[in-house]
Amino acid sequence: METTKQKTNTGNYKTVSIQRKFDLPIDKVWSAWTTEDGLKKWWGPKAYSCPVCHVDFKVGGKYLASMMHKDKGDVLWSTGVYKEIIPQKKIVMTDSFSDSNGNVISAFDAGMPGVWPQELIITVELKEDHGKTYMTLTQEPMPAEMYDDCIKGWNECLDKLEEI
Numbered sequence: 001m002e003t004t005k006q007k008t009n010t011g012n013y014k015t016v017s018i019q020r021k022f023d024l025p026i027d028k029v030w031s032a033w034t035t036e037d038g039l040k041k042w043w044g045p046k047a048y049s050c051p052v053c054h055v056d057f058k059v060g061g062k063y064l065a066s067m068m069h070k071d072k073g074d075v076l077w078s079t080g081v082y083k084e085i086i087p088q089k090k091i092v093m094t095d096s097f098s099d100s101n102g103n104v105i106s107a108f109d110a111g112m113p114g115v116w117p118q119e120l121i122i123t124v125e126l127k128e129d130h131g132k133t134y135m136t137l138t139q140e141p142m143p144a145e146m147y148d149d150c151i152k153g154w155n156e157c158l159d160k161l162e163e164i
Contacts, residue, residue, distance in 0.1 A: 012115065012144045012145070013117075013140070013141035013143060013144060014140075014141070014142050014144050015139070015140040015141065015142065016137075016139040016140065016142050016147065016151060017136065017137070018136070018154055018155065018158070019134070020134070020137070021132055021135075022133045022134075022135065022161070022162050023131075024132070024133055025128065025133065026088050026128035026133045027088065028133075029126060029133040029135065029161070030087075030088045032161050033124060034057045034091070035055060035057070036053045036055045038164075039053045041160065041161075041164045042158070042160035042164060043067065043157065044067035045152070045153040045156035045157060046156040046159070046160065047069055047070055047071070048069055049067075049070060050066055050067060051066055052064070052065070052066040054102075057082060057085070059082055059083065059084065060081065061082050062079060062081050062102065063079065064078075064079045064098065064102040065078055066100070075100075076097070076111075077098045077099060077100055077110075078097060078098060079096055079102045080093045080094040080096060080122070081094045083121075088126060089125065089126055090123070090124065090125050091122075091124040092122070092124075093121075093122050094122075095119070095120040095122050096120070097110035097116075104118060104119075112146070116143055120140060120142065121139070122139045123137070123138045123139075124136075137154065137158075139154070
């Protein structure tokens, strides 16, 4: 089950907000977000894999994750810093395009259309009820012209997460 809401920000930006219910216990969903092995299994839409992922999961720690297209071989990199961690409840992290060394680059240099901020914020909130995990994910500020693609991409990623 998935529900998607949108909130318009000032300018040409929107907030992505996705709610999902996983038929998984919270510790499995938490591990999928917080470990290298976990992220590698689902990071990237369905046509992508995540061959390289580094996670220093602590406040102030960084992540670096790749998304490689399975057919074309194109690779996109993202990096960020963990800003807030409440175990098995909440993760707040920055998100930026990067090179393979984790140096932040512009969306333009990453080959992405639209006018992107240098840094987005991803917030993941989790709740467990009877062995199922309810997740709310927000990402902002998202360029309005990329909003629909972002929703599609996140839902494809989260479909992969649910399969693990």
